[in-house]
Amino acid sequence: AQKVTQAQTEISVVEKEDVTLDCVYETRDTTYYLFWYKQPPSGELVFLIRRNSFDEQNEISGRYSWNFQKSTSSFNFTITASQVVDSAVYFCALSEGNTPLVFGKGTRLSVIA
Amino acid sequence: DSGVTQTPKHLITATGQRVTLRCSPRSGDLSVYWYQQSLDQGLQFLIQYYNGEERAKGNILERFSAQQFPDLHSELNLSSLELGDSALYFCASSLSDRGNSPLHFGNGTRLTVT
Numbered sequence: 001a002q003k004v005t006q007a008q009t010e011i012s013v014v015e016k017e018d019v020t021l022d023c024v025y026e027t028r029d030t031t032y033y034l035f036w037y038k039q040p041p042s043g044e045l046v047f048l049i050r051r052n053s054f055d056e057q058n059e060i061s062g063r064y065s066w067n068f069q070k071s072t073s074s075f076n077f078t079i080t081a082s083q084v085v086d087s088a089v090y091f092c093a094l095s096e097g098n099t100p101l102v103f104g105k106g107t108r109l110s111v112i113a
Numbered sequence: 114d115s116g117v118t119q120t121p122k123h124l125i126t127a128t129g130q131r132v133t134l135r136c137s138p139r140s141g142d143l144s145v146y147w148y149q150q151s152l153d154q155g156l157q158f159l160i161q162y163y164n165g166e167e168r169a170k171g172n173i174l175e176r177f178s179a180q181q182f183p184d185l186h187s188e189l190n191l192s193s194l195e196l197g198d199s200a201l202y203f204c205a206s207s208l209s210d211r212g213n214s215p216l217h218f219g220n221g222t223r224l225t226v227t
Contacts, residue, residue: 032212033212033213035215035216037218042220043201043220043221043223044115044218044219044220044221045203045205045218046115046218047115047215047216047217047218050213050215052213091156095212095213096212097211097212097213098210098211098212099169099212100146100158100161100169100171100212101146101158101212101216102158103155103156104155105155106155106156
């Protein structure tokens, strides 16, 4: 069965620091999809990125970057030069082809000015 | 704005009552998902519909039911409510029923059972 583990429950950093959010997944399928979502204090869930199991290229989008490593079943998310607006709960999620998304428990990031 | 509309935003009701949560998916999306978010359980998948048909069921209680109508909007019915049903209920939609299609979430309905 699919499973996502986000071991970091809460992280607190000072503005402009870099921070990495860890995500480890379990799946028996060779085809699967990984996602990151952001939930700011306002409560909505915002889609950030999707990665499929055949594409291990790292991705960078502005201050955000993602490191996908199949060898360690990890899909980590790094925020460079963090800002107060980055404060949110971040969720990693996994889908095995046709199955609905399974979410990790989330990591609450607090960026202090 | 995700394009997914959920109503109402807040709902306060008493134990034993029944409520209906409503969701309008993004224009063009055929799949609708319902998730429950609580502090202890995190984000739990409840049920999925695709073009009017039930596609997948998660840990949805028998007291809960859902449906997707011909115009693709969906309703989640919660009955015989208990204190433990208090949670944030999210609806999400996607273009297809495949797992590679990102889900776009509404702002949620916060249910408080007193």
